[in-house]
Amino acid sequence: MFRKRSTKGEVQTEYSCSIRFLDDSEPIQLNFKKDTLGQWLFDRVCEKLSLVEKDYFGLRYVDAEKQRHWLDPLKTVYKQLKGVNPMVLCFRVKFYPEDPMKLHEEITRYYLYLQLRRDLHHGRLLCSPQDAVHLASYIVQSEVGDYDPQDHPPGYITAFKMLPKQNSKMEDQIQELHKTLKGQVPAEAESNFLKKASVLDTFGVDPHQVKDQRGDQLYLGVTHQGIMTFRGSRRTQLHKWNQIRRIAYEAKMFIVHVNVAEEEDAANAKKRKKDKQQPHGYKCLTVGACKYLWRCAVEQQLFFTLASSCNAPKLKSGGTLFSRGSKFRFSGRCQIEALSASENIKRSEPKFPRTNSLPNFSRNKHTSESKSSTLNTSIMSEPVPEDRRRYNGMAEETPNQSFEITRTEAAVDVPGNAFGAQTSSPIVQESPVLQAPLAAEEKFDMQKVQAVSASAPGQKTPVNGSVPVDSSFLETSIDSMPSYQPNMTMDDEEEDERTPKPSLDEQIKQLEEQYEKITSDQNHIAPGGKVGGAAPKANPAPTSSSKSPPKSMCATCCKVLTYSILFAVLLMVVTFVVLFYTKFDHPLLDEGRKQLQFLEPVKHYIDDSVEAIANKFK
Secondary structure (H helix, E strand, C coil): CEEECCCCCHHHEEEEEEEECCCCCCCEEEEEECCCEHHHHHHHHHHHHCCCCCCCEEEEEECCCCCEEECCCCCEHHHHHCCCCCCEEEEEECCCCCCHHHCCCHHHHHHHHHHHHHHHHCCCCCCCHHHHHHHHHHHHHHHHCCCCCCCCCCCHHHHCCCCCCCCHHHHHHHHHHHHHCCCCCHHHHHHHHHHHHHCCCCCCCCCEEEECCCCCEEEEEECCCEEEEEECCEEEEEEECCCEEEEEEECCEEEEEEECCCCCCHHHHHHHHHHCEEEEEEEECCHHHHHHHHHHHHHHHHHHHCCCHHHCCEEEECCECCECCEEEECCCCCHHHHHHHHCCCCCCCCCCCCCCCCCCCCCCHHHHHHCCCCCCCCCCCCCCCHHHCCCCCCCCCCCCCCCCCCCCCCCCCCCCCEECCCCCCCCCCEECCCCCCCCCCCCCCCCCCEECCCCCCCCCCCCCCECCCCHHHHHHHCCCCCCCCCCCCCHHHHCCCCCCCCCHHHHHHHHHHHHHHHHHHHHHHCHHHCCCCCHHHHCHHHHHHHCCCCCCHHHHHHHHHHHHHHHHHHHHHHHHHHHHCCCCCCHHHHHHHHHCHHHHHHHHHHHHHHHHHHHHCC
16 A cells, blocks of 8 residues: 655655546546645646636545545545555545536536436436436437437437436437437536536435434435435425524434524514524434534535635534544635636636546447547546537427426435446446445433424425425325435445556565565564574464554553543542642632532541541551
């Protein structure tokens, strides 16, 4: 994982990490030192991608406990990736803009399109089957160009795996819609995709699996709108950012303090702030998952609500008697500042390659001269010429009925099987769904936390933050649409086992390092080489000792707890002596003596015991 350039110390040691991208192109290797900050690494990735509007993106990794994290730009990369093997980071969209068309450059919109295409593929982009078919048709138009009967025989849609549960009926509908998109260039098809996806309820949702008080499973998402929950086949609650007063977590409990009377008259503002705030609690699977959810929630809130990043507060939560809790400091620019900076971009649009999920797929009959060469999917490859696509003029605009955006508060997706990452193979094999294990039932105090309950299917009057659900819609469509169950198997980090194999030089260096360790262990056991014929038999001993496991965390915790108890006892004794056996005159000491008058019998008992012991030795 690392190599030394000099022997001056660990500061000169260079570490190597792999960066994966949204288009599943070849990962790149970046070297960093022990004092390298995360911002430096992220800037190198954006330079490689020719990306200027980088405020919406980030690098994400998975730790040894299979918990996802965003790379903190203010902390060192070494500290964050310590214990992660292999060191793999994924370039992903971190903040989904409310209006994608406000992004200044086409390359920025293209990377957002790639992220949403992944979300649709893995079931995170919750939508009705009709909307899913429309989105898939835009993907096909962007990748293969205009429909041509000679180049696109029946069943050509089957090669594209775009939906979680893609069947032949959907593929026929996608093919018919693809025929109507004739004339749309890739940028136009991708823009239509972004417009369609941005109005969906789950646009930008990264689902977090949680439980309510009854132990029922639901999914919680954080977007530009606020914090929302999904239960079954509908969105049950939406807490907007202007309703949320505080976000905190305690162990596995994620708590949102919501103002339930935001629409009351201004004359009752004082009463509203005092009496109408209600905490809503959600139980996460692990403490690490709860901490990750808290950081995501507060960061999203600050990004979309701050007017200036200079006014960002320092937040802290999760602290207990034996824990310092978690601190969060917002870094970077907020959305308002990012949009303002985008307007000042003066450079010409950079050229970039549009990678195809099926590079060997026939595009049209006018590209026969280029069919012999496959598409280079590396980042620095030449862009795909626009003349490779066939345009016969702009087609007539399709009727509004066929592209009408159907927005319902109970939007339903078709999630299900978890497919692998899109690769260059024409057919992607399905893999079984891997559900994240549910947390064991635990009893926790909910007197201060109001449980989140699901609204009834026919409920018309919404409760706090909940979205009214049309019962007639549910009765007609709930049976044909499965519930919201996105792929929770770390799709972008663990969907494929593409761990980069070390090169021959790296393998030789690893063998040399192992040999040096064994040699040094032998010299430590038998100095001067005075070991007889039994020396070779002693080789396994140092090898096993050199790989001895690290000290148990339990022992470390016991030591800390013991020292804490001893310090507390010593502090109590010193305080007792100062209050009862000294004559210092100070208002604080006088107040302490008044409050601890009930300890006077203890003082008398100690005095009598000391006097009795002293009399024995006289």
